[in-house]
Every structure is written in structure tokens, then in C-alpha cells.
Amino acid sequence: MSDSRDPRLEQWAERYRATARPDGRHRERLRDAIRSSPPPTREPALRGLTIRPRAITIGWPLAAAATAVVLAGGIAIGVRLAPRSEPAPAAMRPDAVARLVRFELDAPFASRVALVGDFNGWDPAATPMRLDAGRGRWTTALALQHGRHVYAFVIDGDRWLPDPDAPLAPESGFGTPGSVVVVEGAEPS
């Protein structure tokens, strides 16, 4: 069997795509569930920044304050950091190309939420998230190096939760599930 043009695979694929959807009340149930949900709204603070990534050379403190881009799942605005005299966070090499990634979690009943991952040593004290009380949404933005990162949220100091809107990663060494974010971009030359 060589590749996807193998006729046996093609025939299997035809049968796969012919899998019939059984009739049932599933559409009614879905319609009811959607009608009972609040209607989705645009994220106006993010839209203008997500048109096309641009590499912008700015100093590190400005990068930390810059507005963020989309949800964790891999899309980010490119921000090239210029070396500064202040020490960069542990996740950053001075010569690395970084991307700002925004992390969000809807948890209106949590008292505190922290972001943990391979970029901050899985330390719940390293990256506390900020609450938008009106929407019950916790957010933070972090500059991450190009590549694949695993992360999770820690609720109220002791409950670990993967990102419900991101791909799951193989379990971390702590035995709890994490999520994956892929930060795209060229390696520094």
C-alpha cells in the first residue's frame, strides 16, 4: 500500500463518505440547545488585529502590554522582540521570534484562574489570569516562542483543566491532561 491513490483506499474512502446519517430527533435537540444559548457576538477588540500577521519590532515592555490575538489554538500576531537590558521571561530566548498568544477561559464561578504550561514551568503562581467580571471570562496574553506548547488552566489553586476549545495533548508528566497551542512563524536566522 503506497499512498492515498491506492484504489483499495479510494474504495474504502468512498464507502466511508457514504456513511448515512440516521434520521432522528437530533436536529430538533440541537435546535433547542442553540435557541437556549445566548447568541454569539464578535470580539471587537481582536478583529482588527487578526486580519494578517505582521512582524513588528518593539521593545519587550511594549510587547507585554500589546493587545492580544485570538484564542489559543495557534493563531497569533507576529511580534519580533528587540533585546533589552531587562531580563526576558524564562520562556524567551533573547534572539527568539515571539508571538503574542491570548488565552481565555469562561469560568464565572472561579475565584482565581492561572495559566500553566511548558513555558512557565507549570507554576500556578507564574501567570495569574485576569477576570472580565461582566462576561465571566478569564484572560491573559503571553509571548511564546515559535513551536508547540502544552498548557492548562488551574482553577482556584487546585483544579487542573485543559482548554475546552483547544486540541488535547498527551498527558503531561503530572498525569493531568493539557492542551496544545502551535505558535507559527519562522525560526530566527
Add this chain to the structure above:
Amino acid sequence: MSDAAWIARVLDGDTEAFSMLVDRYDAECYRFARHMLGHGEDAEDAVQETFIRAYRALGRYDERNTFRAWLFRILVNQCRSIGRSRGRFDRRFVHDEDAIARAPAPGQDGGFDSREPLKVALDELEPELREAFLLKYGEEMDYMSMAAVTGASVSALKMRVKRARDRLRPRLEGMFRE
């Protein structure tokens, strides 16, 4: 009308327009979940939850991803969660050649015959191999899209697809020697 146009209508307040996106992707979400989980009710639950989550998160959708890849990322996560929580990934079919030989011809049950040899073989694969195989050959995704959907690296996905094909090769050859 494009996915982006329907999404814009939903976000502009025409929430019923979301049903157009459901119509467009419901069947392929179901077939993936059905083959992944091997259980009709679980597949229905996975697809249901996928569309509900997609609807609620629509405001965060980034048009630089295809909607299909974004939707399938949610679907893959749902299948993984349901598969783990309901023990679907712990099943191992006992391969019974006689039973398969006596079974009616495949193609019944709406094109999904749980006794079909290749279906049995797919169920015997580890979940990550099955997932990669279905995305690659069933859903015809490219590896970059698969990486975005699954969170695995392209190289890992290529290895999983190769291992799945190697394991399925004897069943495929038997299936089409009719």
C-alpha cells in the same frame, strides 16, 4: 454562500443562519464520530456537543482558519473526551474469522456495517492511529490541517498514518479481492 458569510450573518444577529452551517457539516461530523467511537449514540452526542460549542464560540472564530478545520478541532476533542469517559477506547474486538465470513455483505446499515472486516480492523487500532487514518483518508485533510485539528506534529501524524496503513493492509487486500 461561503462559511464566512454564514458566520457573519449569525454574528450580526441571524442566529437561525447557523443551521446552514449545521446542514453543511453535520454528515461529515457524524461519519467521523461514528467511525471514531464505533457507537451511534456516542457519535450523536459528540456531534451535538460540537455544534453547540462551535455556536457559543463563534465570536472567537478566526477566518484565517478554515471553518471546517476549526469545527473538526472541536469534534476531535469531543470524540477523545467521550471515548475516554465512556470506555470506548478500551474496547478490543475479538477477531472472529468465521463470524465475519458468515456475515451478510457489507454496505448495509446505511453504509456502516459494524461487521465489515475493515471496520473491525479500524476498531482494533489505537485511537490516535484511527483518528489520523480517518482524517487523512476519510476526510482528505492535509497534514498541516491535521496538525491544527489534533495538536500533534506533522511528523507524528505521518508516522501514525503509516502505522495505521501497515496494520490495515491485510484487511484492505482481503476486502477487495472479491
